[in-house]
Amino acid sequence: MSFEFKRMLMVKEQLQGRDVKDKRVLDAFLNVPRELFVLEEYKDRAYDDSPLPIGYGQTISQPYMVAKMTELLDLNEDDILLEIGTGSGYQAAIASRLCKHVYTVEIIPELVDFAKSNLKKAGIKNVTVILGDGSVGLKDYAPYDKIIITAATESVPEELFEQLKVGGYLVVPEGDRFTQWLKRYIKLEEGKIVSEDYSACVFVPLRGKKGFK
Template sequence: MSEEFTHERHQMVERQIRARGVSDTRVLSAMRDLPRHLFVPPGLRAAAYGDHPLPIGSGQTISQPYIVAVMTELLEVGPEDRVLEIGSGSGYQAAILGKLAREVWSIERLPEIAVMARQNLAKVGAENVHVVAANGTLGLPDHAPFDAIIITAGTPSVPQPLFDQLADGGRLVAPVGGRELQFLVVYTRQGDEIIHRSWGAVCFVPLIGRHGWEERDLVL
């Protein structure tokens, strides 16, 4: 594991994450250990631990560290959980989840981004994380049910196939709303009932797919 940027990584956790109220010790430890700079383009590595998202190519981004931490804490991942991520990006969120869960499946719509995610995950030895290039709004029914599902792109509503693939007692975290602004919502399945609570406003790139935004919806 890379020892570069260790001081910057620890400061990121203390100043940007713990100081803002994230307290789950497993989440803090995972983010303290994982070299975030290996998940951004080489020319941006010096900015990898800043308090902001960064572009990773093809119009996609790696989320602000604080938002990664918040979403992970809200997901309440246990060590025996199986997790589904919608939107692999560079693989950073999936790698964090891989440190907390038994198994992670991550779906990426763009094949070139899926390749990047696999390469980055291999660098950090995340062998329990699997990246699939596919339409994330459909989930992975062949591998369901999942104890936790996370959507890392803004969606007008949660795709029904993802609710269908959520285990009883499972949690789903998603940014739900319009193209420019969403609210981070936590859903929990209790038998046939889905209960939800809102965390606050966020801004993500759009979730594109059969049950998300269509490409034509994004044309100004």
């Protein structure tokens, strides 16, 4: 079975077969080869309905979870997105198809190199991968239209709300080390923040100054 066929099957069964309806998101998944973002020994499992190890205690998230988080971001063509936790670069690659630019911060140097290599192989040029502590955000290019945190956090660091534009969305798995709830925060006028709850999930813990101790 070819990767192309597996990719189409993934979109049909794992995404459309659940509750992912945004055509732009579905098209992005059809156009980004997931096999380029996994370790060589897992290439045959690239389209499994599950997360996969990428080394250093980290994973590439389950395709459905990547899709759901992307859909919740509601990305527009002119949006600048900040991603906290680059991993293999797959989430950034998907988002890059839907927005103007992605700045993504990764705390593990080896994964910075892995993600850069993967994005280059995929021919993606509107993603900037930065080595740093994403738990305090990335002031350099703030404010951002949208922010996504791809690791579990007990609560969203205040720095990230400060770096989010008014009207912007922040999508995050929030909870303890073992189970989290997928949430979307919306920043309103005068700094007011409202939240929406979606579904239970499990992510690796956020590292860094404002991550899990």
